[in-house]
Amino acid sequence: MAKDGLVDKLRSLIRGSGERGALTPRLEEKLRAQLRECAEGQGGEVSARARAARLAETYAGLDDAGRRRFLKIIALEFGPDPEQVAGAHAAYQAAVGTPGQWNAESALRRAMRSSRIRILTQFNAIPQGVKFLVDLRADLLRFLEQDPDLAALDRELESRLSAWFDVGFLELHRLTWHSPAALLEKLIEYEAVHEIRSWTDLKNRLDSDRRLYAFFHPRMPDEPLIFVEVALTDHLAGNVQELLDEHAPVFDHRKADTAIFYSISNTQVGLRGVSFGNFLLKRVIDDLKRDFPRLSQFATLSPLPALAAWVRRNPAVLAEAGIELSLEALSTGTWAADKTLQRALRDPLQRLAARYLANAKQASGAPFDPVSRFHLGNGARVERLNYLADSSPKGFRQSFGMMVNYLYEFDDIERNLEAFASDGRIAMSAGVRRQARDK
Structure with missing residues (x-):
């Protein structure tokens, strides 16, 4: 053939x-x-x-x-052949401390391969x-x-x-509306956070006030491994529907002082456990700072994808936060059409989300929320909670419409990262920490 x-x-x-x-x-x-x-x-x-x-x-x-x-x-x-491994191990143990130790070690390594x-x-x-x-x-x-x-x-x-797939082998590319159509189709297919509904939607995400970057491997040049979508703004964005509004005027990117990372999508299931997302963010920030020297704030507008799952495991947390609606009612989002309920649920839902981010843990002690694990593990700070920030069916289903901003403050990144890695301490703004403690 x-x-x-x-x-x-x-x-x-x-x-x-x-x-x-x-x-x-x-x-x-x-x-x-x-x-x-x-x-x-x-x-x-x-x-x-x-x-x-x-x-x-x-x-x-x-x-x-x-x-x-x-x-x-x-x-x-x-x-490995168990008999060969056992023989090589015995030979290595006998050779320890002798001139033949390193040859025996090499033989043991070969036997275990x-x-x-x-x-x-x-x-x-x-x-x-x-x-x-x-x-x-x-x-x-x-x-x-x-x-x-x-x-x-x-x-x-x-x-x-x-x-x-070591990060040293990966190539960072900015994708634009002029990138190959087959590649743009894969962005639509792989987007895992906020569904790309149409080509018009995709074009909006690639406009002059937006940036989209992806990592590629030289042996897979037509397959993005992970990509991040960025909005250039002059404020800390708090509503994803407004951010993705196709009819909103294009912001003058020359006036931007804030970069909002609003979607990060891993595309290859087979690379689970192979981590390069943190390197992607660092490379993208460097690229943005070079192209837009006025940028002074780098933050995310992130989902809380496991909030509803945590509530399902711990149903008492609703009452503890002062919420009388059931999990099922909250997840439908129909309550958001009632202005009275909207006002009544603002503080309780923010309290619930703050406690979730501050206290919800896996058995290992790591944060329960996967997005939180990622950003806290890269030195970010939980900066602000956003009420009714994602009013899509998915947004209500997974987090009752709540979203969160993680802030990358360069002077604090190393300190935050070290505190999180050493004893699990979560960096939070005073406002979010206060919400987590509110009665």
């Missing part, structure tokens, strides 16, 4: 447009033989590339049950190989929930992807 044909076929299969079949016993035995060839590294580079391409094509053509079996074979049958790594690494050489591995891990994460036997393979693949 010609190289271009293979690329097209793999791309089509990886995206799921091809028919998928079962892993028959005969095909399974053939698959095992191909995996053994990969693990043993038979032949030269051309042979390895061809073998990996055949394996990728086989995998991409399987249904879910077949893919799960494929991954389980790699996980269970191509790990599983054939799974050799198999995975060979996919790197084929067209679309890196994307194939990222999508393969997305499958692996789905199957892992019901099949703990896949955990070792997941850890090894995550480790390899972390190395291959």
